[in-house]
Amino acid sequence: MVAGRFRFFDARVLRTRRLGPTLTRITFGGPQLAGFASGGRDQSFSLFLPHPGQDAPLLPDRTGDGWHRAWRALPEAERAVLRSYTVRAQRRDPDEVDVDFALHGTGPDDPPGAAGPASHWAAHAAPGDRAVLLGPAFADNRSVGFRPPPGTDWVLLAADETALPALGGILEHLPADTVVRAWIEVPHPSDIQDLPHGPGSEIVWLVREPGAAGSPLTEALESAALPGGTPYAWLAGEASAVRALRRHLVREVGVDRTRVTFSGYWRRGASEEQLRSERAAAAAS
Numbered sequence: 686m687v688a689g690r691f692r693f694f695d696a697r698v699l700r701t702r703r704l705g706p707t708l709t710r711i712t713f714g715g716p717q718l719a720g721f722a723s724g725g726r727d728q729s730f731s732l733f734l735p736h737p738g739q740d741a742p743l744l745p746d747r748t749g750d751g752w753h754r755a756w757r758a759l760p761e762a763e764r765a766v767l768r769s770y771t772v773r774a775q776r777r778d779p780d781e782v783d784v785d786f787a788l789h790g791t792g793p794d795d796p797p798g799a800a801g802p803a804s805h806w807a808a809h810a811a812p813g814d815r816a817v818l819l820g821p822a823f824a825d826n827r828s829v830g831f832r833p834p835p836g837t838d839w840v841l842l843a844a845d846e847t848a849l850p851a852l853g854g855i856l857e858h859l860p861a862d863t864v865v866r867a868w869i870e871v872p873h874p875s876d877i878q879d880l881p882h883g884p885g886s887e888i889v890w891l892v893r894e895p896g897a898a899g900s901p902l903t904e905a906l907e908s909a910a911l912p913g914g915t916p917y918a919w920l921a922g923e924a925s926a927v928r929a930l931r932r933h934l935v936r937e938v939g940v941d942r943t944r945v946t947f948s949g950y951w952r953r954g955a956s957e958e959q960l961r962s963e964r965a966a967a968a969a970s
């Protein structure tokens with residue numbers, strides 16, 4: 686059993702659709718998804734994937750509380766790959782969940798092995814492929830981060846391509862008249878998407894220079910004219926870019942730190958396993 690409001694859901698790939706050079710949408714289905722209950726916005730969940738050559742992700746008995754310890758005890762090369770993703774959309778009748786994967790290291794010029802396992806899986810996913818989602822069984826759950834406090838006059842959003850699905854979910858959730866300023870960084874001009882937004886929203890797309898080490902987000906925000914009133918900021922993407930953005934907003938712009946929700950979705954040079962281990966070690970010390 687998984688504590689609280691989360692459960693394991695077996696799923697299969699129903700279809701895939703390329704959204705642009707970087708993003709691919711994978712639609713999951715299966716009878717168990719009838720119990721999956723996304724809270725919308727930036728709803729995240731844990732995704733278990735098979736390694737190349739495996740028919741299904743290898744997980745230990747998931748009925749007990751000790752599944753995580755048992756999963757870690759399995760050989761790394763065999764146990765399911767565990768990564769965090771966002772619910773881009775959920776539909777009923779039939780039960781379907783869309784997840785948008787940012788592909789990295791999968792291009793024709795990338796050396797073999799350049800892609801992380803999740804990116805590699807997504808690039809090759811085909812209908813019928815199996816995955817397991819550890820996600821919400823209740824829409825009200827703690828894996829939704831976007832929570833503007835009372836007194837918010839306007840919303841600032843900043844994301845790279847990994848957080849674009851979450852940003853899309855947030856825009857869909859907000860009332861059409863919300864004042865929103867959004868900055869989105871993508872690797873390629875053809876990654877720019879139509880996003881749902883009301884008349885109060887302004888979306889700025891930033892295309893990263895090929896091979897650029899840094900993010901253009903901070904520079905764009907530094908030169909932006911921001912609306913008056915009390916903001917709520919939601920920032921997600923590469924960890925050091927997100928940290929720099931948060932620092933700028935709190936120190937230079939004077940945004941109250943309690944009004945900034947920020948999340949490093951990935952860190953250059955570190956796999957998600959490494960990030961999870963670091964977090965676990967920090968929590969234990």
Ligand SMILES: Cc1cc2nc3c(=O)[nH]c(=O)nc-3n(C[C@H](O)[C@H](O)[C@H](O)COP(=O)(O)OP(=O)(O)OC[C@H]3O[C@@H](n4cnc5c(N)ncnc54)[C@H](O)[C@@H]3O)c2cc1C
Binds near residue numbers: 730948951952955958
């Ligand atoms: C709450 C949350 C929600 C997320 N939602 C999404 C989502 O909806 N869609 C999505 O695409 N990602 C999302 N991510 C990010 C995703 O989990 C990471 O990008 C993850 O590292 C991908 O796993 P991987 O196996 O491909 O690479 P890993 O094995 O984790 O990493 C291998 C190497 O690739 C690098 N790397 C990882 N991601 C990228 C990238 N995008 N570009 C360039 N290099 C990279 C790492 O720094 C590392 O050096 C989310 C992360 C979090 C924490």
